[in-house]
Amino acid sequence: MRIHIIRLISIQLWKQSLKNKAVVFLLLILSLLFVFAAYTGWQDYKVQEDVRVKHQVEVRHQWEEKPDKHPHRMAHYGYLIFRARYPLSFFDYGLERYMGNSVFLEAHKQNTVNFSEAGFSSGMLRFGEVSTAMILQTLIPLFIFFLGFSCISAERENNTLKVLLSQGVRWKELLAGKILGLLFLVCLVFIPVMILSLVMWFSLTDFKNTFDEFLRLFWIAATYFIYFFIICSICVxxxxxxxxxxxxxxxLIGLWLLFIVIIPRTAQAFGAYLYPAPSKIDFDTRVENELVKTGDSHNPNDIYYKEIKDSLLHVYRVKTVEELPFNYSGYIMAQGEKISSGIYNKNWQKQLDIYEKQNTVNRSLAFVNPFQAVKDLSTALTGSDFNSYISYQQQVEDYRYQLAQLxxxxxxxNISNKKQEANEKPYTISRSHWKDLPDFQYRFISQSTLFQNEAVSVLSLLVWxxxxxxxxxxxxxTIKIN
Structure with a gap:
């Protein structure tokens, strides 16, 4: 192919489109939408992060300032964790509005992450929000189709196609030139958007960015560029x-509706139909029924824990639990926490397996729908996808278990085995021990794990x-002129 011919064709399409006032008006509207989406996303993240940090510091202060107490009372007093967002989530909200923002941690009980924004919003939220990613994924393809639907068909209708081909222009050069011309027009908006996102991202992180985080933004830009190439190629x-x-x-309008609306909604419904997941009530009931069968760790004389008691007495060669060199109730509750956490984690993993099967149905359709692939990759790279949420829940559960066992x-x-008389002061320990609990540090999913999770999306984009x-x-x- 001759590069100069391709360049001439692309420049001709570029100039012809910009002469159209409707195209310039659309570019202006899209630019304003991008500025609005970027600013609202940036402001939303900043406000929420400031509130999260403020309340997390307050929770920590209240925890450490608690007076001398019995350790088990502190375990039930509990601890509150607020979910941190990845800075790039201002670019793509993903599931952010449907994820809870805080979770209460206490012994023997796994609470859900509560107070999602969707729970406080109207039904209009189901139609989506104006985010930078939403505009890039849904409106830019529509803009490309508007620009390019007649890029060759109009040449055929005007009989200029015969003239072009008779003058020595090859079909490959014509197709490549039209695709590049559309890509150049898209880049008039896309490049400023990425620059704006970079600047806002810097401001959110106080310019403290790692190379790993820079790579994420690079992969986001590369993902959307490939996506736009696919859309431009389909259009031409x-x-x-x-x-x-x-x-x-x-x-093209039919394809847009198919890719953006019909296939994603159908896939979600089909996945839920093939692999129905138990409701929260069913899940909690199943866990509770299994816990009942294991006994009550708060009762040191529970028949289900009799074997543990007998083995301890045998090992330490004592006749009563009061003679043990450690607090027997604390040991039993530690074992009970271990058992209850194991039951919960086993059932939770079964629930996750069902969700994974549902998502697999949706993800596999990326090979027939590039929108699905770019959507999954975008949310994963911005830390607002389902896997990030599950990772957060698992880390919170590990921290809750650490708190209870501490x-x-x-x-x-520190608590005596001696039974207290009715008039004696309850056993307590010094408040200085509360500082032994480390702060919760949320670890975002690494890029290697991220791309393993999204291997299907990456592969489908390359296949497309x-x-x-x-x-x-x-x-x-094979294409014909007429």
């Missing part, structure tokens, strides 16, 4: 095989790009 191919511009436009350990080491190149090569040899 449809225009090339259509006899009229009207039929080309109808086909209090049980303090009870075992390479497949369209093959289609373009095939069309350049």
């Amino acid at each position: 191919i449809v225009s090339a095989v259509s006899r009229t511009s009207r039929s080309s436009l109808v086909k 209090m049980n350990k303090l009870q075992m080491e 790009a390479l497949g369209l190149l093959f289609v373009l090569h095939f069309l350049s040899k």
Whole structure:
């Protein structure tokens, strides 16, 4: 192919489009939408993060300032964790509005993450929010289709296509030039958007960014560029095989509805139908029924824990639990916490397996819908996807277990086994022990794990790009002028 011919065709499309006042107006509207989406996302993240940090510091202060108490009372007093957001989530909200913002941690009980914004919003939230990613994923393809639906079909209708080809222009050069011309027009908006996102991201992190975080933004830009190449190629191919511009436009609008609306909604419903997940009530009931069968760790004489008691007495060669060198109740509650956490984690993993099967149905359709692939990759790279939420829940549960077992350990080491009389002061330990609990540090999913989770999305985008190149090569040899 001759590069200068491709460049001339792309420049001609670029200039012709910009002469159209409607195109300039649309570019202006899109630019304003991007500025609005970026600013509201930036402001939302900043406000929420400031509130989160403020309340987390307050919770920590209240925890450490608690007076001398029995360790188990502190375990039930509990601790409150507020979910941190990844800075790039201002770019793509993903599931942010549906994820809870705080979770209460206490011994023997796994509470859900509560206070999601969707729970306080109207039904309009189901239609989505104006985020930078939403505009790039849904409105830019529509803009591309508007620009390119007649890029070749109009040439055929005006009989200028015969003139171009008779002058020595090859089909490959014509198709490539039209695709590049559309990409150049998209980049008039896309490049400023990425620069704006970079600046806002810097401001949110106080310019304290790591190389790993820079890579995420690079992968986001690369993902959307490949996505736009796919959309531009589809647009040019449809225009090339259509006899009229009207039929080309109808086909492209149909494809947009299929990709953006019909397939995603259908896939979600189909996945839930194939792999129905138990409700929260069913899940909690199943866990509770299993816990009942294991006994009550708060009762040191519970028959289910009799074997543990007998084995301890045998090992330490004593006759009563009061003679043990540690607090027996604390030891039993530590074992009970271990058992209850194991039951919960086992059932929770079963629930996650069902959700994964549902998501697999949705994810597999990325091979027939590039929108699904770019949506999954975008939310994963911005830390607002389902896997990030599950990772957060697992880390919170690990921290809750650590808190409960720390209090049980303090009870075992500092509380006497001697039974108290009715007029005696309850056993307590010094408040200085509360500082032994480390702060919760949320670890975002690493890039290696991220790309393992989204391998299907990455592969589907590559398959789409390479497949369209093959289609373009095939069309350049078989397509007819009329």
